[in-house]
Amino acid sequence: MDDAQRTFIYAKELAYNFLQYKERLYTFSWIKFENFDQVLNNFYASYFAGALILPKAKITEQLTTLFENETFDEHLFLEIINSYNASPESFYQRLTNVLPKEFNIQDLFFLRFTHRAGSERFHLKKELHLSHQHSPRANETNEHYCRRWVSLRVLKTISSTKEDHVFDLQISDYPDDDMKYLLLSSATKDPFRDNQYRSISIGLLINKHLQRKIGFLNDPKIKTTKVGVTCERCAITDCEVRQAPPILLERKNKNAQIETVVADLQKRLG
Incomplete structure (x- = not known):
């Protein structure tokens, strides 16, 4: 257990005592819990701990400086993360x-x-969507x-380089949905x-509001990738990292063609 993990655990203990919760967990919710109140109180305590370790005023000031730049300053972004005694996951969750x-x-x-090093399997273990369900989602x-997602690319990189922290970003273009997202992603070793x-990744839908808030969206160094x-x-059709044929898409298109033919026959036959 590293220092950031210990700090988070201590902060959660402060939260449990300050909030005077009696129903609480003494381990992780995915290991054992006895009732819903324990899980809910664990969520509140975790939120409290995150707010304590990553104070809103400071992080807002830092992000404002980052967003004002016309080019993305990776060094500054990593400095912001490292300025807190917190894991990248805690930082992204606080965002x-x-x-x-x-x-x-x-x-x-x-x-x-x-992701396990040496395998080709990637498992989505946690997801949160605000306002509505966005294109990247679990199945x-x-x-x-x-495999074009930056979330998976940083995992492939860190599993081969064994670095402590690998960061990357991209603009993900979903042509089927006509949506683009700014993706920031960090990979670290699983502590358990x-x-x-x-x-850990956070994705921001690129719309007019985001364009007003973030100055570096047009930075030519940020790669835009169709995903x-x-x-x-x-x-x-020209994906160099495809892992399987588009069988579900082909099935959907075939069914749509059948429906069109049937509808046309019904129209002709009255």
Whole structure:
């Protein structure tokens, strides 16, 4: 357990005592819980801890400086993360609180992926969508997540380089949805499992409001990449990292063609 993890645990204990919660967890909610109140109080205590470790006023001031730049300053962004005794995951989660309240950036999502070094499997373990469900999302049918996502790319990088922290960003263009997102993603070692890594990402829908708030959206150094959700549903034909054929998309198109033929026959036959 590193210093950031210990700090978060101590902050949660302060929260439990300050809020005077009796129903509480003594381990992680995904390991064991006895009732819903324990899970809910754990959420409130975690929120309290995040706000204590990453104070809103300071992080708002830092982000304002970052957003005013016409080019993305990666060094400054990493300095902001490292200025807190907190993990990148805690920092990104705190952004989901601060960005809507202080910058009125409501259209965002948060993702946490896990990955075992040497494998080709990526598991979406946590997701949060504000305002509505955004294009990157979980699937429960063992489909292959788009390998063009920066969330997966940083995992591939860190699993081979063994660095402490790998960061990258991109603009993800979803042509089927006609939407673009600014994605910032950090990968670190999983503190609880050997030879496993996790990536934390926050995505911001690029709209007129975001263009007014963030000055570096037109930075030519930020790569724009056409992406899908899963290979099985993706219409991109020239993908160099496709893991599976677009069988679900083909099935959908075939069914649509059948429906068109049937509708045409019904119209002709009256």
